[in-house]
Amino acid sequence: MTDFSALTIVVLAGGISHEREVSLRTGRRVAEALEAAGHSVIEREPDAALLPYLRANTPDLVWPALHGASGEDGALLSLLQAMKISYVGSPASAARLAWSKPHAAAIVAAAGVATPASITLPRDEFRELGAHSVLPLIAEALGFPLVVKPAQGGSAQGVTIVSEASELPRAMVDAYTYSDIAVIERRIIGTEVAVSIVEHEGITTTLPAVEIVPRSGIYSYEARYNAGETYFYTPARLTDTVTTAVSEAALTAHDALGLRQLSRIDFIVDSDGSPVFLEASVMPGLTETSLFPLAASAANLTLPEICSQLALDAMAASDRGAIPPLYSNTEAFADDPVTE
Ligand SMILES: Nc1ncnc2c1ncn2[C@@H]1O[C@H](COP(=O)(O)OP(=O)(O)O)[C@@H](O)[C@H]1O
Ligand SMILES: [Mg+2]
Missing domain, CATH: 3.30.1490.20 (ATP-grasp fold, A domain)
Structure with missing residues (x-):
């Protein structure tokens, strides 16, 4: 059995995506949170030195704090799976689906949640x-x-x-x-809300929905990463009925896409009070101005608590041999050493 008290965790952040800066800020915050919870953290970039490094110094766990292509599209996750390295978050196959907005919308619509035409x-x-x-x-x-x-x-x-x-x-x-x-x-006219989801001990929970009201009227890059540019209401100013509908729609989307451990599901609540799905985030931003940390503090959870719990859960799952296989039809690939 692995000693779960203090893990060695590689936090991956940066990369060459358009969201490099955001990823670095998320990575820093995750690293601080994990260190505050007593874990040893090594911060690395997803560059040419990464895979040799991981082979030579197998950490207990990787935290892919990556936004944008290669981090969120599942590619790097499938390589971690190939190396049998456990990581926090969703399987590569689910990340791949969520990353493509039209694919994600089709899957979520099929599960019964409204999506924009x-x-x-x-x-x-x-x-x-x-x-x-x-x-x-x-x-x-x-x-x-x-x-x-x-x-x-x-x-x-x-x-x-x-x-x-x-x-x-x-x-x-x-x-x-x-x-x-x-x-x-x-364009759906209504109230924009983001629902953060956390799984723990087999239970998938939604954190209080965050309502997003950008000063400019548009939740642009500037509105997201400059303090004071957007007002947030947590919990969102919705009736109880709509709050429940939003939370249920978020859980449906999370399940339909096969997401695991944590995610953020974004909606616009239209004038009828129906949540319309916009997108799912496999690795929600955790910067100072991000939505997931706002939702966490509204639920009286600190980032060190949540991050450490997610790391320990991922570790416990891998200890039970639950690193996701690379293929969904494992029987067809039964001879493949990677999927065994
Ligand atoms: N169909 C839509 N109706 C209304 N607003 C939308 C719609 N799609 C996107 N938006 C607005 O644009 C923002 C960015 O779009 P989104 O699809 O979430 O892209 P990103 O992945 O870059 O966040 C959203 O936060 C929302 O404010
Ligand atoms: Mg979005």
Whole structure:
């Protein structure tokens, strides 16, 4: 049995994604929280030296505090699984699904949660079919206002609110700057809320929903990472009925996507009080201005408590041999040493 009292944990942060700075801030905070709880922390970047380092100095656990591609898309997680290194958070396969907004929306919609009407359009198809024929069709089918965004990404980069047809071409170009696939969806008017989820002892719990009210009206990059630019209400100013509906929708999305340990599920509550799913975050930001820590403190939980608990739970799961297999159909790959 492993000694669970004090673990050696590699916190991964940084990387070359568009969200490098945010990841570094999350990583620092996780490292401080874990150290405060008595664990030994080594902070590393996901660079060319990482895999050799992990092979030579196998830590008890990795905490992938990565935002943006390669950290959140499941790629690095599947390599950790291949190395049989335990880590905090969701299996690689689930991260891959959640990372793609149109895939996540399709799965969550199939589980019965409302999602915005949308059209997903790869850049090559947009070019082939021609903007002059595609854009009027989109405008006709979805109407305005719309939101145009990259199919993957975070921190609102490449996301544009489009109020009229003339703004659409520019918004498409912006989204394609961040991804080869753009999503155009109906703008849902209502109250934006984020629900943080934590699993412990087999029970999945939602923390109090955080209501997001940006001063500028748009929850942009600037509104997210500059103190005072956004007002947060925790718990969100919702009726009890809507609060319950939001919490249930968050749990449904978390389960449908196969997420584990922690996540953040974002919604807009529309004028009817229905939660409309926007996206799921596999590795929610934990910076000073992030939503997950706000929700935690509203639940009277400190970051050292939550982070340490998540680390100990991940460790206990791996001690029981529960590092997720690389393939979902394990029988078909029964001879494969990695999945055994
Ligand atoms: N369909 C939508 N209706 C209304 N607002 C939206 C919609 N999609 C996105 N937004 C707004 O844009 C922000 C960023 O979009 P989101 O899809 O969450 O991207 P990111 O992953 O960059 O956070 C959201 O926080 C929300 O304020
Ligand atoms: Mg978002």
